[in-house]
Amino acid sequence: MANIKIHFLGAAGTVTGSKYYLETPVMNIMIDCGMFQGLKELRSQNWQPLPIQADKIGIVLLTHGHLDHTGYLPRLVKEGFKGQIIGTAPTLSITAIILRDSAKIHEEEAEQANKMGYSSHDPALPFYTLREAERAIDLFQAEEKDQWVSLSDTIKYRFRFNGHIIGATFIELEILGKLFVFSGDIGRKVDALMDAPERPQWADFLFLESTYGNRLHPQENVEEIVIGLVERTIHEKGQLIIPSFAVERLQSLIYLFWNLYKKNRIPNIPIYVDSPMGNNVLSVFENYPQWHKLSMSEYKAMCNHVNIITSYADTWKTIDDPRPKIVIAGSGMITGGRVLTYLNQLIDEPATTVLLVGYMAEGTRGRQLLEGAHELKFFGKYHPVKAQVAHLESLSAHADQQELLDWLKEIKNIPERVFLIHGEPTALDAFRTKIRDSYRWNVHIPKLYEVVEIVI
Incomplete structure (x- = not known):
């Protein structure tokens, strides 16, 4: 027998900061290494050292490149981690882009906070620097999907395609004959850019995301809603501002507007893409065509249809341009990035x-707007909200409750335990009940920093 x-x-108990650490008799493994976002009490956790020894971790496996799954990597290295950080090639490309961009934002925000004096810390420090991000990137090693990779005589893993964003996978990790399955973030069955996720066939211990564990995506007519918003923008001589994640969401939006224009559903209204990170992600789509649905001709046509902003000076030129326009800018939940300059x-x-567009986590400005906030605070000041706020939930890259249940359908055995992760409390509780009613499986909702011991 062995203890894990x-x-x-x-x-x-929350949707951010994905990090799971497995202590085994052979080696210690971390699955994902994300930073917390949203609520202040969660973000403050980022600054606390992990309750484990980073130098004891043998390897980090990444499901995909989003910040809430990778953003703590530079801090982990700073705390002493020296092993390999492994993911698919597009995942590591995305992660490198996100870490570099995040580091620059941390440095710029610290500099601005010190200059304007609105931080409670003196001096305000970046969460990590560009140099620290590069130290983490130096540890990257790519592996192919669908191929078992041995870490020892008794431990092996493989990546399986999972939709969601380019490069995303779920991880099957076999330890001493038992299969641990980490879902990562599960994509949609029908997606403009990504194929449907593959499904696991076996899981002794399942770690399952629950972002939409209590909801079904609405049956929205996305094209008609977007057409209406474009028509309003032109009629009001206004601006349609879309906060967007740089990975997958931004590319989906570009594809959506290009498609509508191609079908003569919207006029040739200027579209500006202001996300340095998003621009870099477009190159990942070009470098890994086998990971998405777009042909190269479609990819180039949609990119040529938009104006890609490459400098902060061009950001201000775009703001000063009085013409009606569409601006797609980072970040998706309005937690930072260029979109704040426009707002x-x-x-x-x-x-x-x-x-x-999509999910807005607790404590983010996006959630505040969604819930009808009359003002938003950023750059140390409160700004009155007089703009119209619209929401498209069906463009989410996350599976909804029914799609999550369908993802489980091909599992042939009864898992010994199912751990529900990556969800807010109401979603977790509703999904636990749904799984028990549907499958009669043993479901557990772990608390933050809980340690569960398994005897094999």
Whole structure:
């Protein structure tokens, strides 16, 4: 018999900060290494050292490149981790882009906070620097999907395609003959850019995301809604501002607007893409065509249809341009990024429309807008919200409750335990009940920093 300890170091009782640490008799493994976002009490956890020894971790396996799954990597290295960080090639490309961009934002925000004096810390420090991000990137090693990779005589893993974003996978990790399955973030059955996720056939211990564990995506007519927003923007001589994640969401939006124009459903309204990170992600789509649905001709046509902003000076030129326009800018939940520069100038204009796309986590400005906030705080000041706020939930890259249940259908055995992760409390509780009613499986909702011991 052998004991395996599982440490839930993130995305336990919340949707951010995915980090799972497995202590085994042979080696110690971390699955994902994300940073917390959203609520202040969660973000403050980022600054606390992990309750484990980073130098004892043998390897980190990444499901995909999003910040809430990778953003703690530079801190992990700073705390002493020296092993390999492994993912698929596009996942590591995305992660490198996100870490570099995040580091620059941390450095710029610290500099601005010190200059304007609105931080409670003196001096304000970046969460990590570009140099620290590069130290983590130096540890990257790519592996192919669908191929078992041995870490020892008794431990092996493989990556399986999972939709969601380019490069995303779920991880099958076999330890001493038992199969641990980490779902990562599960994509949609029908997606403009990604194929449907593959499904696991066996799982002794299942770690299952629950972002939409209590909801079904609405049956929205996305094209008609977007057409209406474009028509309003033109009629009001306003601006349609879309906060967007740089990975998959931004590319999906570009594809959507290009498709509508190609079908003569919208006029040739100027479209600006202002996300340095998103621009870099477009090159990942070009470098890994086998990971998405677009042909190269479609990819080039949709990129040529938009104006890609490459400098901060061009950001201000775009803001000063009085013509009606569409602006797609980072970040998706309005937690930072270029979109704040646009909102700083335009959120108090009734002719402005802010279109929120997908999931808005607790504590983010996106969630505040969604819930009808009359003002938003950023750059140390409160800004009145006079813009119209719209929401498209069906463009989410996350599976909804029914799609999550369908993802489980091909599992042939009864898992010994199912751990529900990456969800807010109401979603976790509703999904636990649904799984028990549907499959009669043993479901556990771990708490943050809980340690579960498994005897094999």
